[in-house]
Amino acid sequence: MDPDRVLEGLDPEQLEAARAVRGPVCILAGAGTGKTRAITHRIAYAVASGVVAEQQVLAVTFTTRAAGEMRGRLRALGAPRVQARTFHAAALRQLSYFWPEAVGGPAPTLVDRKIQLVAHAAHGCALQLDRTGLRDVASEIEWAKVTQVRPADYETAVAKAGRTAPMAARDVARVYDAYEELRRERNLLDFESMLELTAAILTDSPKIAERVRDQYRYFVVDEFQDVNPLQKLLLDAWLGGRDDVCVVGDPNQTIYSFAGATPGYLTGFSAAYPDATVVRLVRDYRSTPQVVRVANASLSHARGPAAQHRLELVAQRPDGPDPTYTEYDDEPAEATSVARKIAALIESGTAAREIAVLFRTNSQSATYEQALSDAGVPFTVRGATRFFDRPEIRQAVHTLRGARNGADGDPLVATVRHILVPLGLTETPPEGRQARERWESLAALAQLAEDVAAARPGATMADFATELDARVATEHAPELEGVTLASLHSAKGLEWDAVFLVGLTEGMLPIVYAESDEQIEEERRLFYVGVTRAREHLAMSWALARAPGGRRGRKPSRFLDGLRPASPSLAGQRAERRRQARTVQCRICSATLTDAAERKIGRCADCPADYDEELLERLKAWRRETASEQQVPAYVVFTDATLQAVAEHVPTSAAQLSRISGVGAVKLERYGDAVLALCAGQEPASEGGAADGPGEEAR
Template identity: 75%
Template sequence: MDPDRVLEGLDPEQTQVARALRGPVCVLAGAGTGKTRAITHRIAHAVASGVVAEQQVLAVTFTNRAAGEMRGRLRSLGAPRVQARTFHAAALRQLSYFWGEAVGGEKPTLIDSKIKAVAQAAHMVGLQPDRTGLRDLASEIEWAKVTQVRATDYEKALAKAGRQSPTSSPQEVARVFEAYEDLCRERNLLDFESMLELTAGMINADPGIAERVRGQYRYFVVDEFQDVNPLQKLLLDAWLGDRDDLCVVGDPSQTIYSFAGATPGYLTGFAAGHPHATVVELVRDYRSTPQVVRVANHVISQARGSAAGSHLTLRAQRPDGPDPLYQEYDDEPAEATGVARKIRVLMESGTPASEIAVLVRTNSQSAAYEQALTDEGVPFTVRGTARFFERPEIREAVHLLRGARHGAADDTGEELVSGVRHLLTQLGLTETAPEGRQARERWESLSALAQLAEDMVATAGGGNRVTMAHFVEELEARMATEHAPGFEGVTIASLHSAKGLEWDAVFLCGLHEGMMPIIYAETDEQVEEERRLFYVGVTRAREHLSMSWSLSRSPGGRRTRKPSRFLDGLRPASPSTSPRRKEHRNRVVRCRVCGLALTDAAERKLGRCGDCPSTYDEALLERMRHWRRLVSKSQAVPAYVVFTDATLQAIAEQEPGSLEQLSTVSGVGARKRDRYGEAVLALVRGADPEELVETQTADMEDTSDD
């Protein structure tokens, strides 16, 4: 390919990236500024110019989807043999190739999830954590390994990093960590972190292997460099050796994985470490309207601490669009229903369901929106399941279609589409989506394949015949590049899993204090990471951006929530938010027994960890529960409407002696204090629940007669 033709269509800054063919290059690329376009054209330009052979290029990114997209673009630019892989895929390929020479013996079993091994390790040291505890232990072990911390040094490293052990004591985590490492050695298991470490160690320790690896790969590009952790940096340095043909690309404002060991320091300090580096800033935003870009720039301009001053100010390149929407709701169900109705209206006005996303802070928020969209008859898919071409139904479908391509050799147009749909009915494709989440996800996968056949026929037009062979060829090419077809449904996703994606319309939901920023973001650094996460969410929107929050969790609950501080200066004033509230800082509630920070809502009500010892009068708690049953029956309301279990237990533990003391118990608001306060105090003093309710009922009847 003509090198100059590769540069066609690039803006001045992208062209500068593509022309910087040698030596260290640092590309600071804001959201929506075409960074993938810039770096793939740079690689293609280097290949076309004879600077490097395409098989000597290693382009590294963080997800299989991003690597697949990069391979697809390079293929269209005439460089199909460039290796675009994740760190883990590249390391596995090299380690497998040199295993016999560098290590010898039976190759280990690679595990993609630590949960089972961590559970066994915990059992070995006498612990029985639940599923959540196991996930926390696995995450903590991963953090330690990517930051190159050994089990014996874990406690010191934890204190140095200012990091809290999430579920167990640091001593228990260290014991489980050590047992986990022993277990992996005994059973010849290899996790992803050890795979990276072994690959780097192999290259650094064996000059012969190092020479061959470095001879194979001479030209490096690393995308999303702000997310590199110390272990990945160790491997990258082993690949490079003493060379500097390295191009790094990233955006410090999109650093959202610090909790997992990632650090933007490698990106922000790149120029200092490479004084002769070419540094290019990409700030022309081609994704979002000026209205969305203004929100993004405002959010990130408020960054504090070490992140202040390192952000890029985006410049919108698209025409004006609609103003962002800010919506306050009374409670979470009302918010989910309101969002679903807005989505239905948006779809009726012409926005495809596949171009709409509902983004939430935690996966647990998803269910309310799934139900609300179902009630509105809006199709949706929940992001975060297995990769498309790894799903069993897709493997079966591709196998079936491969076998049918000879028998349907002459089918084109509508015949092809009908043939594909007919074949897929054997695997469960029906006219309408079935009930049940798993069945619906399978149906959506098959439906996406059928839609791809329709899209190919429509795109080809009447002059080009698309046959079954062409369709299967396209599927195989997509499998090779992991380029999945889009789903015809609204996407529900967490903010973390939405990174790298974009939609015409984005609904950012649950934007209240305690959720955004999340309640366990205690330090300034953690709050700033939450700000960056919100920024990532905002910059996913091309045209429509809606932001919402609710004042209470449940209908009829106390409307005490505050909109996220990240909306300050953006959202219009409303009666519920004026006069301007004081800057809210997450108040850390600590266990009164062990002193650990409490993140679970029920534990925060109790004022202690659920498994910490408690001393309370069991007879008092039983009296209050009995009284609650009687009251709920007489008032024809659910028991939790009177008081929740957590509130009753907190009362039993604190034994308030006055209405003022009762008011300090979490879950006892002014209305409940006025309605039930005297009865609760009487119960604390030993009153009989049935006599108490009878007296209250008689008093109410007397009042009614008057």
């Protein structure tokens, strides 16, 4: 490939980075500034210019998703043989290859989860820990290992770091020591030991080190602000004193210090390599000027080493809507309102998969899952099992591969759907969260077949199987059609058209156990990461109480200071929301209802129901038929809770029906006559229109 063509389309700073083909190079890249574009073009330019052979390049990143994206871009740029891997994948590849020569004997078994071994170690120490305690101790052992702290030094190290151990530090050290002993006895290798052992082999075996360093002469490390001491040890072993290394990162996106990561290697790169080329990428191509202003302002009060390297982003996109700041009386009111706003966005044309609700802890997810379900909005929860590791997907991929040569004359989409039906792909999603998640996974494969057929008319099953193989290899999962629910940590590296940052209160962000200045600053950076995930719409909200009627004593997050309008301007909004979100009491026992589903049906879940069971069955049968005709999930028509409320109230007029939660103006217009007919014991007329999509019943 012509080297100059590789450089086409780069901005001046990206061009400077791409042309700096000899290390050491440090690229400080702000959020949304095109860092992956810059480093992949730099690698491709170096290969096209003859500076390095592509098979001698090792590009290292932190997630299989990022590595897969990098490989895809490099293939498109004419450098398909460049190795782009995670630290762990690269280390495992080398360790497996050199094990017979360097160590000998049976190769150890890799364990990807420590909890069972930690449980055995704790039992041997006469300590009884529940599952949460085991997870906490496992995380503490990981921190100790990546920071190169041995069991004997743990107590001193944890005190020096100002770290709060999950139990007595002496007991953690005992379990850690027992864990390591069991691991060695059973010939097991965890991820940290794998990195450490690979580095040790390179250090202790000059012949092996020479072969590895002859193979890899050109290094690129992405997300360098997240490197921990153990990964840095391995990188130094790979380099062997050479300086042909390019590091890329943003100190203000360091959010994994609790796990041992440190931005010090990035911020101190120029001191370690005085002749380093330093390039700053600040042109933000992701977000509107309105979002960028919030991002920049959110770091204006930051302190510490990372703040000294703060990058002032410069927006490149046209203007968009102003970010919103909303205060609610309680968490259910916040979740319900967010769900309604999301439904309105979807109705106005924003794809559900381009919307995210981000929160500080995973425990906040359930409230939003319920609110979105009540609003008829499809969603997915990020952070669960990786797509291609899900049992139903492994089975589906195996079956689809087996059919690669059996149906070349049939339409691709029809063939894929026919294969997936026996595996659980029904016309409408089943009830229940786990069943629905399985259905959505299979539906994503069916959608992928449609995408392949649209991009390549005449594509065959063999073509589709090849596409699947490539995606499995690169962990390039198809996008699931639904709003993303994710913690701020798991949202790192992703972006959406619309982002809702929720639960922004003191004690949640910053989290209650963030006490030191360093911990508070990491929480501030976490907020910054959340803000910079938004391309166009950014909504921030918080609730003053946990439940309706509770004490409204919470305070908005300090990170909103200087960003949101003065609180008096919100007084009118709060009063209006209080009028709209009145306390709901159970009509049977008069208890205050806090659960969204209970508020919808107007009674406690365990209070005796007084609905017409026959009517409810007729309503569900009508819903199934309507959803099938309109080719939408059943809950998009009405949720179970809404149908149950209809069966309990048995409305006789449109006015009465409209007062039932979940029946908005559009739903009333579309389905009102049919529902009222069923309530009157009559057969409904056939539907005159098709559903336009999810999200209406919140209106």
